[in-house]
Amino acid sequence: RRLRDLNLRNNRVAVLFPGAFTGLKCLQTLDLGGNNLRHLAAAALQGLPRLCRLYLDRNRLLEVSEAAFRPVQAMLGVLDLRANALRYLSQRPRQPPPFRHLRRLYDLKLQAQQPYGLRVVPHHFFQGLGALRSLYLSQNALSAVPADAFDDLVQLRYLTLADGSGGMGTLPAGVFKNLSRLRSLDLESAGLRGLGPEVFGNL
Known part of the structure; x- marks a missing residue:
C-alpha cells in the first residue's frame, strides 16, 4: 500500500473495471497513455484519493465526464488527454x-484530438479550473471558441491554440478578458483572418 507511481503505458487496455485501483491509496502518478480506452466509467478511478498526475494521452476516448474525475478531484494537478478522439x-x-x-x-x-480535432470548444467547458496555469489546445482544427471559453482561468500563464488549420477566422471580443496573468499566448497557424477590437484586452 505504499505504491506511488504506476506505469501502464503502451499496453492494450480497453476497459477499466470499477475497483481496478482499489487499495492504492498512496498512488500519486498513474500513466495509462498509449492504450485503447474509449470510455472512462464513473467508478474507473475509484480508490485513488491522492492521485496528482493522470496520463490518458493517445487513447481513443470519445468524451470526458465530470463523474469520471470525481474520485480524483481532491488532489489532481496534471491531466493529459492529448491525442484522443474528443x-x-x-x-x-x-x-x-x-x-x-x-x-x-x-x-x-x-x-x-484524432482524427479531425476538437473542432469547437463548448460553452463553459473549462468551468471551475481556477488554478489552471497551462492549457494546450493546439492541433485541433478549431472553428469556434466562445467568448466565455476562458472566463474561469484567472491563474492561466500559458495558452496555445497553434496549428489550428480549422478556419477559426476571428476571435470574439473579450475572449481573453480574465487572463490578466497570462505570460505566453501561441496563435501560430491558428487560421485567423482578422483581429477585431478588444481581442487582446486586459492582457
Whole structure:
C-alpha cells in the first residue's frame, strides 16, 4: 500500500473495471497513455484519493465526464488527454462541464484530438479550473471558441491554440478578458483572418 507511481503505458487496455485501483491509496502518478480506452466509467478511478498526475494521452476516448474525475478531484494537478478522439460540433454543452470540480488542476493537455480535432470548444467547458496555469489546445482544427471559453482561468500563464488549420477566422471580443496573468499566448497557424477590437484586452 505504499505504491506511488504506476506505469501502464503502451499496453492494450480497453476497459477499466470499477475497483481496478482499489487499495492504492498512496498512488500519486498513474500513466495509462498509449492504450485503447474509449470510455472512462464513473467508478474507473475509484480508490485513488491522492492521485496528482493522470496520463490518458493517445487513447481513443470519445468524451470526458465530470463523474469520471470525481474520485480524483481532491488532489489532481496534471491531466493529459492529448491525442484522443474528443470532438464537439456545437457550442451547446452535451453534459455538465467535465472539469468543474478539479479545483487543483494546473496543467491540462487537450491538443491533437484524432482524427479531425476538437473542432469547437463548448460553452463553459473549462468551468471551475481556477488554478489552471497551462492549457494546450493546439492541433485541433478549431472553428469556434466562445467568448466565455476562458472566463474561469484567472491563474492561466500559458495558452496555445497553434496549428489550428480549422478556419477559426476571428476571435470574439473579450475572449481573453480574465487572463490578466497570462505570460505566453501561441496563435501560430491558428487560421485567423482578422483581429477585431478588444481581442487582446486586459492582457
